[in-house]
Amino acid sequence: MSVRRKRRKFSNEFKHQLVNLYEAGKPRSEIINEYELTPSTFDRWVRENSQSGSFKTQDNLTPEQKELKALKKRNAQLEMENDILKQAALIFGRKSK
Template identity: 30%
Template sequence: MRKKSYTEDFKKIIIEVYNTGKPIKEICEEYGVSTTSLNNWINQVQPKEKISKKPIITTNKNKNNEKKDQKDIEEISKLKKENEKIKMELEILKKAMPYSRKTTRYN
């Protein structure tokens, strides 16, 4: 059996998809990559320590509104992260389109 060979660009795109938070199992099924290969690529590129989260901005208002403000800030932060993730996924999908068209045409 012949061993599959992947380009560096393809590997980078797959790692970007992984960085968006998509599960490894789904990535492997979608792109036809083994979990071992994907884990090896991730370990070669990614540092072992995790990236720290952005700090939450607090305001100095009265104590009654403080809890409500904190929840609003957390929700805004969560929505911003989700928006960034969606934008990144869209960009990755745009880059991956040429690869998916090549792999899905078997006729």
């Protein structure tokens, strides 16, 4: 049985400091071991910092991902409006008889 660690949150300043250490030449494995990080987390921080300089998910989306997100949001809104109109048509259809 594996014991799960409590999820930790890191400030953007801390993330920038670790990425700067890596860019200054400190080995990746040393940083990961010293700060008890997962390799995938550290690699994501490095990638996000190089792409946009931000660690926010929204800032690191590609234009295609942003468009897809907007289209999904619009589709959900239209489906909700369509459902409302269907219900209204049913209600008014019953009242007119």
